[in-house]
Amino acid sequence: MIIIGEKINGSIPRTGEAIAAKDEAFIHELARKQTAAGAHYLDCCASVTEGELETVEWLIELIQDESELPICIDSPNSQVCVDAMKFCKKPGMINSVSLEGDKIDVVFPVIADTEWDCIALLCDDKGIPRDAAGRIEVFKKTMLRAEEYGIAPNRLYIDPLVETLGTNDQSLLTFVETCRAVKELYPDVHLTSGLSNISFGLPVRKMINIGFLVLAMNAGMDSAIIDPTNRDLLGVLFATEALLGKDEYCMEYIGAYRENLFGPIKA
Numbered sequence: 001m002i003i004i005g006e007k008i009n010g011s012i013p014r015t016g017e018a019i020a021a022k023d024e025a026f027i028h029e030l031a032r033k034q035t036a037a038g039a040h041y042l043d044c045c046a047s048v049t050e051g052e053l054e055t056v057e058w059l060i061e062l063i064q065d066e067s068e069l070p071i072c073i074d075s076p077n078s079q080v081c082v083d084a085m086k087f088c089k090k091p092g093m094i095n096s097v098s099l100e101g102d103k104i105d106v107v108f109p110v111i112a113d114t115e116w117d118c119i120a121l122l123c124d125d126k127g128i129p130r131d132a133a134g135r136i137e138v139f140k141k142t143m144l145r146a147e148e149y150g151i152a153p154n155r156l157y158i159d160p161l162v163e164t165l166g167t168n169d170q171s172l173l174t175f176v177e178t179c180r181a182v183k184e185l186y187p188d189v190h191l192t193s194g195l196s197n198i199s200f201g202l203p204v205r206k207m208i209n210i211g212f213l214v215l216a217m218n219a220g221m222d223s224a225i226i227d228p229t230n231r232d233l234l235g236v237l238f239a240t241e242a243l244l245g246k247d248e249y250c251m252e253y254i255g256a257y258r259e260n261l262f263g264p265i266k267a
């Protein structure tokens with residue numbers, strides 16, 4: 001599983017406060033903790049109404065003080081995404097494009113001849129297609145655009161988008177059907193997702209999130225935007241990899257346990 005650490009995101013109240021207060025130590029600590037917890041990328045989302053690019057630059061520099069990990073630049077503004085690439089010491093990931101507006105035309109030509117990867121959401125100007133068939137149509141169009149620019153399927157992380165279970169009881173089933181169809185059409189593309197939308201408005205959200213993670217991994221999801229310092233989630237993640245036959249002799253599971261990434265908290 002490719003773990004994208006979600007904690008440096010201004011829409012998390014405590015992180016938002018730290019960004020507003022220019023609290024460098026707090027951002028340093030988020031970068032350090034998520035790196036120690038085994039993340040592979042660190043998501044960076046300013047979530048500010050003004051001066052987004054300057055805030056993203058500040059965040060990226062703080063992240064790079066503490067971590068060698070590649071950065072996942074998370075902004076709804078594609079121009080900010082591509083402008084922030086130059087602040088990064090190594091290629092990372094753009095989060096995200098979709099068929100909405102001119103996002104693909106802004107991002108794909110810039111990343112084409114680089115080693116940057118990109119998350120693509122399965123939505124367009126009409127929103128998120130209700131059923132899997134509609135999302136697959138968006139996926140096919142996205143892949144045609146990627147091919148035009150010579151971006152190989154293994155550089156794309158497809159986010160099928162998940163709706164809230166509380167308002168759509170078919171949400172997980174639609175997500176799974178979309179994942180399976182994506183993998184059948186293009187076995188080399190990655191699948192990713194944030195976990196939080198599924199459980200919005202429900203009590204004890206962590207339970208729903210964990211169930212979602214397991215079922216999504218079973219459908220081929222090989223990446224997730226999560227809190228890597230959530231020890232319960234990490235334990236289930238490593239257990240599920242092993243159960244799905246993707247962890248020879250459970251070496252990864254055992255290794256993560258030995259590194260104290262999950263399990264009872266040791267003094």
Ligand code: THG
Binds near residue numbers: 119195197
């Ligand atoms: N898809 C893509 N990008 C995304 C999302 C997505 N970026 C933003 C968001 N969704 C993913 N990021 C977050 C960040 C924080 C939280 C949820 C989603 C959050 N975190 C809790 C906190 O920090 O307090 C902790 C949760 C936990 O402990 O597990 O709520 O869907 N492409």
